[in-house]
Amino acid sequence: MKDPKLETTLRDWAKDMVSRYEWLTVRFEYNEDRHRYLVSYYPVSRIDESDVFCLEASEFEDSINIKYLDNAPLFCDEERLFRLSSRAETISKPKWFDSFRSLPLPLITFIGGSMETRIDKSKINEYALAA
């Protein structure tokens, strides 16, 4: 059975993880056949490189398994153990993040508005052209 509270827990956790692991995408949905939420992480190439991510994900999975027992979600990476539908909710960093990150640092801080004093204002047009 769908569980809005569990869904919120999954969504909040995924958002927190994605904010700290910028390469991470988490997709999840409730599966009517298995009567469970299914959660998948991507991409496996980066997961394989991150012991810290694996430990953190593993601890979260343990805590959820103990709490929800036979109703706990199933987790895996890159849909290794199950397939998700196109309706699955996707949580990843926004698409604009990469283009934003590629901007020169002074322009980013200018857009952020918090470190304006560090910008050489005479070069603003130069930065804008570079972006």
Add this chain to the structure above:
Amino acid sequence: MDRKSAKTLEAAQRLIDQRFFTQSVHCSYYAVLQLMRYKLANSQANPMTYEQQDAQMSGRSSHEALLIEIKSRIANPKNKMRFGQDFEDLKDKRVEADYSQRTFSDIDSLDCKQQADGLISKLNNYIQTK
């Protein structure tokens, strides 16, 4: 218990051969669970006797508690995470096979048996016994 696990896994295969596909899933899962108990009791690192296991792991969450103990003895974080995920997937299928209306096909049951084989192989690789 490791012999018991091997026999239970053999029973899973025999049930599949006899076309008791749904019933075989129970044996595939319990073969893994029995070996987990054995590994925990005989682990080189921080062993836990069967009596301690029974005392500390009772009730509905006993299988989860056992999994957490096993995972704590797997050094590699990636292996730790994936072992848990594989185990939970097989456990879910066992619950379905035992309690739901679902009938497992030959392919489904062989898949569960292979999943049990894989988990048993991982247990033997990851946890050294005395």
